[in-house]
Amino acid sequence: MPTPSSATSTPSRRIVVVGGVAGGMSAAARARRLDEDASIVVLEQSPYVSFANCGLPYHLSGEIERRDDLLLHTPESLAASLALDVRTRSRVTTIDRQARTVTVASTDGEYDLPYDALLLAPGAVAVRPPVDGLDHPAVHTLRTIPDLDALVARLAMRPQDAPGRAVVVGAGFIGLEAVEALTARGLQVDLVELADHVLPPLDPELAPLLADELRSHGVGLHLGTSARDVAPADDGTALVTLSDGTRLAADVVVVTVGVRPASDLARAAGLALGPTGAIRVDHDQRTSDPHVFAVGDAVEVTHAVTARTGPVPLAGPANRQGRRAADAMVGRRTTPQAPVLGTAIVRVFGLTAAVTGASQAALVQAAIPHEVVRLHGGHHAGYFPGAEQVHLVASFAPDGRLLGAQAVGREGVDKRIDVLATALRAGMTADDLAELELAYAPPYGSAKDPVNMLGFVAQNVLDGTLPQWHAPDADAVLASSLVLDVRSRAEFDRGHLDGALNVPHTELRARLDEVRAAADGRPVAVHCASGVRSYLATRVLLQSGTDARNLSGGWLTLAAVRPDLVRVPATAGA
Amino acid sequence: MPTPSSATSTPSRRIVVVGGVAGGMSAAARARRLDEDASIVVLEQSPYVSFANCGLPYHLSGEIERRDDLLLHTPESLAASLALDVRTRSRVTTIDRQARTVTVASTDGEYDLPYDALLLAPGAVAVRPPVDGLDHPAVHTLRTIPDLDALVARLAMRPQDAPGRAVVVGAGFIGLEAVEALTARGLQVDLVELADHVLPPLDPELAPLLADELRSHGVGLHLGTSARDVAPADDGTALVTLSDGTRLAADVVVVTVGVRPASDLARAAGLALGPTGAIRVDHDQRTSDPHVFAVGDAVEVTHAVTARTGPVPLAGPANRQGRRAADAMVGRRTTPQAPVLGTAIVRVFGLTAAVTGASQAALVQAAIPHEVVRLHGGHHAGYFPGAEQVHLVASFAPDGRLLGAQAVGREGVDKRIDVLATALRAGMTADDLAELELAYAPPYGSAKDPVNMLGFVAQNVLDGTLPQWHAPDADAVLASSLVLDVRSRAEFDRGHLDGALNVPHTELRARLDEVRAAADGRPVAVHCASGVRSYLATRVLLQSGTDARNLSGGWLTLAAVRPDLVRVPATAGA
Incomplete structure (x- = not known):
């Protein structure tokens, strides 16, 4: 059984890192750069360390051709360049905080490993939604290399001459990437999302753009809907029944409804957790035990704007936390931990x-x-x-x-x-x-x-120069205001709001009396296509003493938020 | 002769704007949005207002196909949407600050125009370098639509069956855009630059990348060289003689050696100018006369980092200054004027x-x-x-x-x-x-x-974790240090520094004694290709008690700064 080398006469610092991806590996590498003498052992329960978690969907799609490109480092390369003792298939089963040891279950058996500083980077685990039949072999997640391998193997099993079908449950970041990847592989994909729009963290007026893009690539959207159960079909595929009764045949089902902090080990060790189950850490990534640090998807962070605390599973913060934890473990100056912004991005076709x-x-x-x-x-x-x-x-x-x-x-x-x-x-x-x-x-x-x-x-x-009205408030505004559409006549004729008065913005100064008469004391709700011309018009109206407001985002935003309102058939005149 | 309308009984604010592009037009538009009653006259000496100055090279290249696309607004469109009184071919000849009038020379004759607030946005004029023969008809600048028209007309004159030749004098931002455009039109282009690298504002270690890109597109580079004279050739083209004696035949010569503030009018009016000849303004864009404002390429700004004052001819600051000046002219809260960063960008193929x-x-x-x-x-x-x-x-x-x-x-x-x-x-x-x-x-x-x-x-x-050495100091470093090249053997064999010891970074821990022996008390100057592996190696050496420094930017930067050093022929071993 492997043990840390301790051949030098002066006792060197013993650092044990649990979890060999992103935050954990950043911490181990930084610790080595700062402390050449430390014994640094990285324990990773899976067969792989330092793999490109965020790249998994792009190998599934084929865009990243070689699976090996996802494996950024190996235990061998990390030993050679950073003298790290990286042990895969090594799961920490318990932490003895009194003795400062961890117990490791590995293919070589179980053993104890002492530490001066312990870093927990266990990551997160996929949430298993309350859906019957998730043990069907067609059902997959997409968090790890073995997940990816299993999914690719399942896809290879199906008859290659028939177009495959996939159901993705959960339209978050990973879900959308999975949809794109499976579509790129030629599958017909259905996407099921409980929220009423795709990418729930996105504001509702932007989400319809993504929905249109998904539909234009043949994706079936099932919004405001959940998967109820997955049943075996006669041909070995799965049959997914949705909450609205829809039944979808699927060669594969990918479940991406979110993750939760993998904090079971920390919990069992009696470390303080937050109400969301994430590990509590201070500005040095130190847990409630001064010898134990934690980073990554499993720790609690504070949101920069809302001050809400909870886990934020993002690679960037994880890596920086790892760096900060390493500085703290070797006694370096640590930089102030910035609260998390939750910056995130996704490509959707x-x-x-x-x-x-x-x-x-x-x-x-x-x-x-x-x-x-x-x-x-x-x-x-x-x-x-x-x-x-x-x-x-x-x-x-x-x-x-x-x-x-x-x-x-x-x-x-x-x-x-x-x-x-x-x-x-x-x-x-x-x-x-x-x-x-x-x-x-x-x-x-x-x-x-x-x-x-x-x-x-x-x-x-x-500063009050431009009062606004907002598409979500359309019903109330339309009931109480004159809608003034300052687009061109041609744009107006292609579709407009019921009861709107069309005065192109270039004619407004000459037609102010007409607008006032139509308003008849009501406020004027101005709009154009995007909000630029209506800004000019709103200023003209306000300075003429008319109560006027500009539609934020214009017709483009209104069409996204209230398609029911803008699908008025065009009528000649108005 | 046109006069501002003043039919209303209450006297409205009279704003006169001199210069109808970028800053001037931003000010006029913003002033109208804030003050519907003001009389706003924009006087532009050229036939065009609000044209896309920065787009000129891209119409020259053909990338912007239609010349009209460069004309963002016309006097008619500005009258219709913003009730601006825009007068082209109208040059202000004098400012009478006592009487608060400007004298305008126009195609309709000369007239005086009163103002309550006067905004000067005269822009800049191309610097005419001390080159003999610049009045040759092949010589052009590229600042205005008429400049562009003249250049395009000149190119159309040359025989279309023979490949044309162009000389561009000045390798700044506009010069590089002109080179790209003329190359795209099929001309063989020579670029002459007085400085020792292209794009003089760029740090010297980055400029060689641009030089290589220019050469790979067939551009002849003449660095550290100036044009001495332009002489007529027998066939009507020009013959450009450089300071090093090189003679270049040219169908067109484009001179882009910079601009100077067009502050003659302000100077004649006795407004305060800075030492660079740019108009002095306060945080509200107000000149030394409280009724006169100025914006754009002609005004003096403060650099955010160096605190140096002088003109900075950039569209972004000009537009924002125009907005701020409008706020000040109508008595609005103005936002703090940020000092200028000089942010700029150029595409070079x-x-x-x-x-x-x-x-x-x-x-x-x-x-x-x-x-x-x-x-x-x-x-x-x-x-x-x-x-x-x-x-x-x-x-x-x-x-x-x-x-x-x-x-x-x-x-x-x-x-x-x-x-x-x-x-x-x-x-x-x-x-x-x-x-x-x-x-x-x-x-x-x-x-x-x-x-x-x-x-x-x-x-x-x-914080001292990573001491550096820099490519420009290579001679001194090489004379006093052991060069340790921690790239792979294969990389080393493709070219390395004279006298360098090659120890791949993964072998360094095992070969520390060898490195110390070779250093023989000298400091160790470490490098790899980009600076990553050498960072690891430098940390190992420093922690072993060896004086070591890392080459900033690695071999890539060294090759750009000192190609003479890195062109050592590869020798087996080292």
């Missing part, structure tokens, strides 16, 4: 969706006052060919502080969200966004980047 | 180069202490297909504050520079960059983004 900070729903839940700004900006200069719209939603505190931002589009989404994540980390306000000096040449951006524009619009909203 | 903050040269000139960090990171996860290197250089103050950053690469450069420009604006430190939470999924980035890595490396450099 040709679209990208990304989020940072608090969503509108999270702000409402946390009772944080905020104004929402929406815009549809070009990813680069509009006069340069190929400009794609970046659909942006951002929330600001009444004092102007950015609280969260989300974006969907075909190009330039990752850049804007990264800039906004940086701004959020810095505590920037609408004024600050307005003054950001981003790189502009026609192929890359605009002199007024969409991020600057978010700042401009937020300034106008917050 | 398949490469992108971008800068923000202070370059190394600017820091040296301003005597600002700094540490330089270099890295070559993947634009997205390395295991995901198509990862391209982002070559990054960043400077940090001893207290960790970011001072400037530059990047060159094929993908993801704009994103990293925008994030770094945001971080710079926020006053972020190395610690902050390390903790940035950027969007990660394999197609977009890495769990440890190159920007995070910059923070990690800077932390290590600043």
Whole structure:
């Protein structure tokens, strides 16, 4: 049975790391770089360390051709470059905090390993939803290399001449990646999501863009629906019955309804856990036991905006936590732990969706006052060919502080969200966004980047220059206001709101009396396609003494949120 | 002769804007949105307003097919949507600050126009270098639509069956765009630059990447060279003689050696100018006369890092200044004017180069202490297909504050520079960059983004964990140190430094005695290809008590800065 080397006369620091991916491996590598003499043992229960967890869907799709490309390091390569003692298929069964030892169950048997500092990086485990029949061999998860291998093997089993069918349960980040991957493999995919829109962390006005993209790639969407049971079919495949009675045949079922912290070992050892079951740590990643540290998906973090505590299963924070834990374990200065923004991104066929900070729903839940700004900006200069719209939603505190931002589009989404994540980390306000000096040449951006524009619009909203109305409040607004549609006659004729008055914005100054007469004392709810022309019109109305508000995000946002309203048949005139 | 309308009984605010592009037009539009009653006259000396200055090279190339796409607005469209009185071919000849009038010379004759607030947005004019014969009809600049038209007309004149030749003088941002455009049009282009590298604002270790890209597209480079004279050739083309005696035939010569503020009108009016000839303004864009404002390429700004004052001809700041000036002119709250970072970007065929903050040269000139960090990171996860290197250089103050950053690469450069420009604006430190939470999924980035890595490396450099040596100091280092090359034997055999000892990093722990013997008391100058493996090796050496330093940016940077050193023929062994 392996033991840590301790041949030197002065006792060297003994570090034991439980979990050899992301945060755990970052910690082990950093610890070695800082302490050449330490004994560092990494215990990993699976056969693989340091694998590209986030890459699994892209090998499933075939985009990452070679499975080996997912294996970033091996125990051998880590021994050679970092003198790490990496032991796979080695599961820690208990922690004896008094004796400072862990008990390891390995293929070589069980043994105890002493530590001066113990780092727990156990990660998370897939949540098993309450669905009958999940033990059917067609049912898979997608968290680990063995998960991937099993799924690939299952797909290889089915007759290759017939088109396969897959059901993905859960339309979160991993679920959407799985949908894309399975579609790329030629399967007909059905996606089942309990929430009323795909990618539940996304604000509801952006999600329909993803839904359209999924449908346009042949994906069957079952929203507001759950899987009820999985039953064997005659041909060995599975039959998935949904809560609405729909029955879907499936060669494979991939369940991605979220993860929970793998904190059983920590719990059994009596370490403090938070109410969500995640391990409590201080700013040095230290648990309630000063000799035990924890990082990654299993630990509790604080959200930067909502101050909510809980686990956030993201690779970036895990890696940085590992680095910080290593600094703490070897007695180095540690940098302040930044609260988590929850920045995340996903590719959905040709679209990208990304989020940072608090969503509108999270702000409402946390009772944080905020104004929402929406815009549809070009990813680069509009006069340069190929400009794609970046659909942006951002929330600001009444004092102007950015609280969260989300974006969907075909190009330039990752850049804007990264800039906004940086701004959020810095505590920037609408004024600050307005003054950001981003790189502009026609192929890359605009002199007024969409991020600057978010700042401009937020300034106008917050200081009262531009009062807004919002698509989710449409029913109340329509009942009490004159809707003024300032798009062109041609746009109006292609579809408009019932009862709307069409005055193209260029005619408004000359037709103010007509608008006032139509309003008859009611406030005027202005809109155009995206919110730019209606901004000009709203300003004209306000300065003429008319109570007017601008539809945030314009027709594009309204169409996403209330398709029932905008599907009014076009009528000549109005 | 046109006069401002003033039919209303209450006297409305009279705003006159001189210059109808970028900053001037931003101000006029914002002023209208804030003050529906104001009389707003925009005077533009050229036939065009609100044209896409930055797009000119891309119409020259053909990428923007239609010339009209460069004309974002017309006087008619601006009258219709914003009730602006836009007068083209209208040059302001004098400002009478006592009477608060400007004299306008137009095609309709000369007239005076009164103002309550005057905004000067005159822009910049191309610098005419001291070259004989610049009046040759083949010689062009590229600042305006008429410039573009003249250049296109000249190109159309030459025989279309023979390949044309062009000489571009000045390898700055516009010069490089002109080179790309003319090459795209099928011309053989020679580029002449006085500095010793292309894109002089770029740090010298990054510029060779652009030079290689230019050469690979057939561009002839003449660095450290100037044009001496342009003479007529027998066939009507030009013959350009360079300072080194080289003679270049040219169908067209494009001169892009920079611009100077168009501040003659302001100077004649007695407004305060700075030492660079740019108009002095306060935080509200107000000049030394409280009724006169100024924005754009003609005004003096303060650099955020070096505190140097002078003009910075960039579209983004110009637009924001226009907005701020409008707020001030109508008596609104103005937001604090952020000092300028000088963020800029250029596409050079398949490469992108971008800068923000202070370059190394600017820091040296301003005597600002700094540490330089270099890295070559993947634009997205390395295991995901198509990862391209982002070559990054960043400077940090001893207290960790970011001072400037530059990047060159094929993908993801704009994103990293925008994030770094945001971080710079926020006053972020190395610690902050390390903790940035950027969007990660394999197609977009890495769990440890190159920007995070910059923070990690800077932390290590600043706290002494990783002492560095730098390629520009190679001669002194090589004379006094043992060079330890920790790349693989195969890499070493393909080229290495004279006298270097090759110990692959995975063998270093076992061969420490050999290294110490070879060093014989000298410090050890470690390097690998990019700086990652040598970081590990440097840490091993330092902890073994050996004086060791890591080559910043590794072999990749050394090869760019000192190609003479790295072109050692490979010898078996070492």
